[in-house]
Amino acid sequence: MKQELQTATLRAIDTSVGVDQLLEIDKRATLMLGKVRDAMLAPHPAKDAPRFTTTTLSALCGIDRARLNYLIGKGDLPPGEAKGVGKSRTFSLTEARQWIRAESGLPFRPNGQSGVSIVAANFKGGSTKTTTVMTLAQGLTLRGHRVLVVDLDPQASLTSLCGLLPEKDVVEGDTVMPLISGEATDLGYAIRPTYWDGMDIIPSMPALFAAEFHIPSQVISRRNDPSWQFWNILGNGMKSIREAYDVIIFDTAPALSYLTINALMAGDGMIMPLPPRSLDYASSTQFWSLFSDLVENFRKQGFEKRFDFVSVLLSSVATDTSAPVVRDWIMDTYQQMVLPVEIPSTSVAGATSAQFGSVYDVTKWEGSQKTYQRARQAYDGFVDLINQKIAAKWAAGQEA
Ligand SMILES: Nc1ncnc2c1ncn2[C@@H]1O[C@H](COP(=O)(O)OP(=O)(O)O)[C@@H](O)[C@H]1O
Ligand SMILES: [Mg+2]
Numbered sequence: 001m002k003q004e005l006q007t008a009t010l011r012a013i014d015t016s017v018g019v020d021q022l023l024e025i026d027k028r029a030t031l032m033l034g035k036v037r038d039a040m041l042a043p044h045p046a047k048d049a050p051r052f053t054t055t056t057l058s059a060l061c062g063i064d065r066a067r068l069n070y071l072i073g074k075g076d077l078p079p080g081e082a083k084g085v086g087k088s089r090t091f092s093l094t095e096a097r098q099w100i101r102a103e104s105g106l107p108f109r110p111n112g113q114s115g116v117s118i119v120a121a122n123f124k125g126g127s128t129k130t131t132t133v134m135t136l137a138q139g140l141t142l143r144g145h146r147v148l149v150v151d152l153d154p155q156a157s158l159t160s161l162c163g164l165l166p167e168k169d170v171v172e173g174d175t176v177m178p179l180i181s182g183e184a185t186d187l188g189y190a191i192r193p194t195y196w197d198g199m200d201i202i203p204s205m206p207a208l209f210a211a212e213f214h215i216p217s218q219v220i221s222r223r224n225d226p227s228w229q230f231w232n233i234l235g236n237g238m239k240s241i242r243e244a245y246d247v248i249i250f251d252t253a254p255a256l257s258y259l260t261i262n263a264l265m266a267g268d269g270m271i272m273p274l275p276p277r278s279l280d281y282a283s284s285t286q287f288w289s290l291f292s293d294l295v296e297n298f299r300k301q302g303f304e305k306r307f308d309f310v311s312v313l314l315s316s317v318a319t320d321t322s323a324p325v326v327r328d329w330i331m332d333t334y335q336q337m338v339l340p341v342e343i344p345s346t347s348v349a350g351a352t353s354a355q356f357g358s359v360y361d362v363t364k365w366e367g368s369q370k371t372y373q374r375a376r377q378a379y380d381g382f383v384d385l386i387n388q389k390i391a392a393k394w395a396a397g398q399e400a
Helices: 002-012 020-043 053-060 067-072 093-103 129-141 156-163 176-183 206-221 239-242 259-268 280-299 321-337 347-354 369-399
Strands: 089-091 116-120 149-150 199-202 247-251 268-275 310-315 338-344
Touching: 053 067, 053 089, 053 093, 053 176, 089 093, 116 129, 116 259, 116 280, 129 149, 129 156, 129 199, 129 247, 129 268, 129 310, 129 369, 149 156, 176 206, 206 259, 259 280, 268 280, 280 321, 310 321, 310 369, 321 338, 338 369, 347 369
Parallel strands: 116 247, 116 268, 149 199, 149 247, 268 310, 310 338
Antiparallel strands: none
């Protein structure tokens, strides 16, 4: 009797999920994401870049306050804005970048040199690829460069970080898809400005996943065309953007997908962000195993891949876990490729990401200054190291 009752109750509740329910979930999620985004961007309809104080600006230019004031007096550079007498001056990002280009003495792209492309890749989701791309892009604009970020992940987190809602603000034709399908031959069509001066984006959206079907189908249909290589579609579409930008950065999906392979082959440099946790380490080793097989195969077909640099970035490093042990494994495996800087696991990266931002979006950190400075210094150190590698590539190009 009891048994019968239970069976009857179980039958009464239908917990199965069919296509209609899945479509319903999608509708609710899209609606909710729209609300979440509007709430986070309130009271502004779009994202805003921070303003810079005289202290931050002199640090970014590497000059002291006296010289800054002298230059303001001289009037060649934008004077910023002081809201009222005795109020301190602030500068917009655009103004700050003019100052940096004029005063920092940092290396810039020499005439005739192409933009340097960098790809962030790792097998594992959550290994801080997107955060790394965003902070690197922002950091490089603060060193005077013009940067293009290319979102190749159909999940489009980078697109969201740049203030666009992939499902609402981006259609398939705005992504790299027209290049992939052969409709376009150069990526120039897809460039969009962002809220951040000096950083433009080629956005992504979920339909970019179709590239994973398009490319293999062309492998078959174009097998008699030796000029078409499935791993070089992206690389062949970069002519105009290599001219227009100093640095081009690809964000990739957590998989060795066709798009990721294209980005790896199009990258002059590669960065693998790697949190020192055992699962992330294990997945990084799988990545190298599959990727090296792949490039070996390409070599047999006459195409030899060479990176100008490969860097492993210890990222989201926690202080209280197995980090020291795993860090040893990482050092033993990746040796001199491991950058001599590490990004701490920090509420600054986490909390600001929830607001679609990064450490560089913070105008005034409400929490502990020590926490903010620690994160900021780590990211600055990382950006400086990559900036040196970019400059080294240009210098080598000048000598050649
Ligand atoms: N240094 C950090 N400390 C703590 N959390 C971080 C840090 N960097 C990134 N995160 C968070 O980790 C999560 C995954 O990062 P994300 O950049 O999206 O990784 P991926 O692109 O590899 O999937 C995000 O929620 C992000 O805010
Ligand atoms: Mg990502």
